[in-house]
Amino acid sequence: MKILYFYQYYATPKGSWGTRVHEFAQEWAKQGHQVQVVTSIYSKSDLKAKRFIEHQNFEGVDVTIINVRIDNKQPFLKRIYTFLAYAVCSVWFALTAKADVVIASSGPITVGIPGLVARYLRGKKLIFEARDLWPEGAIELGLIKNQFFQKIAYALEARCYKASSLVVALSIGMKQNIERRFPGTRVIDVTNAANIPLFSQTAAFEGRGLLVPRKYAIYTGNIGQVNNSLWLLEAAKVLQAKGRTDLKILLVGEGQQRELIDAEIQKQNLQTLVIWGLMPKKNLVGLIQNAMVSLVPLKGTPVLDTSSPNKFFESLAAGVPVIQNTQGWMKDFLIQHEVGFTLDPNDPVQLAQKIIDLDTQQDKLEEMGTRAKVLAAQLFDKDYLAQKMLDGITQAIQ
Numbered sequence: 001m002k003i004l005y006f007y008q009y010y011a012t013p014k015g016s017w018g019t020r021v022h023e024f025a026q027e028w029a030k031q032g033h034q035v036q037v038v039t040s041i042y043s044k045s046d047l048k049a050k051r052f053i054e055h056q057n058f059e060g061v062d063v064t065i066i067n068v069r070i071d072n073k074q075p076f077l078k079r080i081y082t083f084l085a086y087a088v089c090s091v092w093f094a095l096t097a098k099a100d101v102v103i104a105s106s107g108p109i110t111v112g113i114p115g116l117v118a119r120y121l122r123g124k125k126l127i128f129e130a131r132d133l134w135p136e137g138a139i140e141l142g143l144i145k146n147q148f149f150q151k152i153a154y155a156l157e158a159r160c161y162k163a164s165s166l167v168v169a170l171s172i173g174m175k176q177n178i179e180r181r182f183p184g185t186r187v188i189d190v191t192n193a194a195n196i197p198l199f200s201q202t203a204a205f206e207g208r209g210l211l212v213p214r215k216y217a218i219y220t221g222n223i224g225q226v227n228n229s230l231w232l233l234e235a236a237k238v239l240q241a242k243g244r245t246d247l248k249i250l251l252v253g254e255g256q257q258r259e260l261i262d263a264e265i266q267k268q269n270l271q272t273l274v275i276w277g278l279m280p281k282k283n284l285v286g287l288i289q290n291a292m293v294s295l296v297p298l299k300g301t302p303v304l305d306t307s308s309p310n311k312f313f314e315s316l317a318a319g320v321p322v323i324q325n326t327q328g329w330m331k332d333f334l335i336q337h338e339v340g341f342t343l344d345p346n347d348p349v350q351l352a353q354k355i356i357d358l359d360t361q362q363d364k365l366e367e368m369g370t371r372a373k374v375l376a377a378q379l380f381d382k383d384y385l386a387q388k389m390l391d392g393i394t395q396a397i398q
Contacts, residue, residue: 002034004099006114008086010039012058015046016278018310020192027386029060036062038093040086043071044278072222072255083110090114101397103127107134109153112160119163125397128164130174137303161185166396168389173306173328190389192308193382194317200373203286210274213290214362216248217355220284220311223255228297233261234348236273245271247355252276288318292358296324300345317376319369339372
């Protein structure tokens with residue numbers, strides 16, 4: 001089967017971003033399928049290109065790079081421009097690339113444009129992969145305020161779902177949301193995956209003289225509004241006010257609020273908050289494995305209750321309990337399996353106190369971590385989930 005995959009954020013484990021598409025495509029290629037991914041340059045990926053259109057190969061996966069740079073630090077209108085530029089350029093491949101099936105992986109919702117072109121102008125089967133509920137999330141967070149643009153975005157979303165032979169949602173919550181709004185749409189859930197061999201094998205710990213194993217909580221990813229990064233900043237201030245400078249909150253990443261938080265660290269002389277920039281995923285493993293807990297914060301909005309963050313699965317695979325703050329499927333999962341905690345996204349005092357309390361419950365954390373590692377191997381293995389998605393695609397296009 002020839003699979004044409006439109007996804008704007010492709011990365012390998014050498015980058016600092018999720019590797020779901022790389023790992024799924026790699027597994028499908030091993031089974032004899034031909035996979036072409038059409039992507040762009042994301043600031044957190046490891047991709048580089050010298051020409052505007054460049055073809056590269058990563059472990060059997062043909063990757064076509066459109067040299068349009070995307071960065072979470074870009075102003076909103078610049079990001080919209082990069083989304084549209086990628087979508088327009090991708091139309092060429094939607095019209096010309098050999099394919100038996102086309103996958104469009106959103107967000108942003110504009111990635112559906114080349115998928116729709118392939119569907120309606122070439123009669124190709126379309127699979128729509130919903131990584132988040134875009135544009136609902138952007139509208140709920142106040143990022144798209146113009147009602148005209150909201151209507152266009154919702155119309156594009158609806159057309160993508162209705163034109164697809166299959167919708168692949170990245171969480172149970174997303175699947176339920178799509179089924180409720182678009183009855184009759186064929187939807188399956190295939191969560192984000194974890195590279196079990198990478199995250200389960202003991203890795204070297206590099207605390208740089210600032211961190212002590214089991215005395216810090218770690219956050220990895222975008223530092224910004226959607227990820228509720230100021231919640232972590234305020235919790236660090238509470239830790240310092242309580243005199244617990246032996247406990248740290250570590251942020252590894254970049255984003256819109258990085259400079260603001262750096263400035264607060266200097267201004268407050270915060271000893272309880274450490275920020276390190278982007279690093280390859282393989283270098284993160286030891287830091288995650290030696291953390292007390294892994295933090296998966298998001299803003300307290302209903303649409304984010306359906307989120308499926310990579311860090312959630314990777315933390316469990318590393319044997320580390322999770323603290324998160326949504327009211328959806330992640331909360332239910334942590335309660336059911338006793339592998340983490342759900343807190344109030346608007347209460348940094350609660351987060352600080354939880355970290356203090358857990359410092360005296362290391363045996364409990366170890367038990368939870370052991371359970372988490374077993375669960376991740378059973379439910380979130382990348383090869384298992386790659387096969388689940390491939391089976392769904394095969395059935396949908398028959």
